[in-house]
Amino acid sequence: MCVDDELLSTYLDGELDEPWKTQVSEHLQYCLACRLRLGQLKALHERLQSVALTTEEMAQSKDRVLAFFEETKFPTADQKRSFWRRKIEMKVAPAILTAAAFVIVVIGSFVFFSPNTPQGQEILPGVVAPIDSEHIRQVTDVSKPNLGMFSLEQIIQHLDSLGYSVKIEMKAVTPIE
Amino acid sequence: MEVQSNDERSFRLVYEEVFPILMRVVYHVTGNVDLSEEICQEAFIRFFDKQMSFPSLNDAKYWLIRVSKNLAINHVKRRSREMSMVEKLKKAPSPHANTTDGEKVLIEKETRKLVQEAIEELPEKFRMVIVLKEYSDMDYKQIAQVLNISESNVKVRVYRARKMLESILSQE
Ligand SMILES: [Zn+2]
Secondary structure, eight states: OOOOHHHHHHHHTTTOTTTTTHHHHHHHHHHHHHHHHHHHHHHHHHHHHSSSSOOOTTTTHHHHHHHHHHTTTOOOOOOOHHHHHHHHHHHHHHHHHHSSEEEEEEOTTTTOOTSSSSSHHHSSSTEEEEEEEEEEEETTTTTOOOOOGHHHHHHHHHHHHOOOOOOOOOOEEEOOO | OOOOOTTTHHHHHHHHHHHHHHHHHHHHHHHHHHHHHHHHHHHHHHHOOOOOOEEEEHHHHHHHHHHHHHHHHHHHHHHHHHOHHHHHHHHHHHOOOOOOHHHHHHHHHHHHHHHHHHHHHHHHHHHHHHHHHHSSSSHHHHHHHHHHOOOHHHHHHHHHHHHHHHHHHHTT
16 A cells, blocks of 8 residues: 555655654655655755745845844944943032042043144143043043033033043042042 | 843844744745845844843744744735736736846746745645745744644645645646
């Protein structure tokens, strides 16, 4: 007796359980008709595979959809920074009000300026300070009289309004006698 | 490995693994690459926005296939309702062009068109099962889980879909 057509389809998918699997295998060895029928089912399977959408054909779609998520759903470096900044500002404010603080203001590394250039003047008006490095300004509100005119919050707001990326790092909060 | 759908790292892992499968499955249901891209994007947006956690990557995959399969089927239904008789006639296979240049490309395109149209002719419950079987790398058990039907039901539908495809394609 020949193998049921549906069993051959299941056999082709490797989904036939024992003992039927072995029985079908043995039958196929001596039955040409069943081998031919299995060949037809296999040919259909291969024809379907041959038209499958390829990795190359979907490459653009894959990039575009991922780009959509990168633009709209994942937090960008900028968003992370501003979140961090907001958190720090809230902590800084009371310290500034109560005691003089030693604060390092780090201007985003893409901004290169000296306080004496017009851009520097725009960012830190009236500040004439020795510069330790291109990106780090030391600011204490007692030793730099001109800067003392501004609170740290005002400076940050000012820089912010000019569109600069600003990081505030509290190295230490030391009351100054 | 637990998957948190709105965590960027998890998301990227799932995306890398599942997008190609999703895209292939949806394409062979709808027959249109641009539409498939839209549907896959929509499925991943839902995945991300729902902020779900899955016990494994496979569970996330099943969820995504289920959602995009439903989106694809809804779209196909809507489209076939909207499609007028005129458009249906336009869709009928055009006579072969007598090109010799790029004839191989043409034949490949025609082959795909024939097979794809045959798949689209299948009733939905057979189309979905055979597309998942041939294009998603899932076995009967996994397909059963995604479609929420029994394994033996998957087996029967795969077979019947094959019989129908043989019959449609033999008429060409
Ligand atoms: Zn036989």
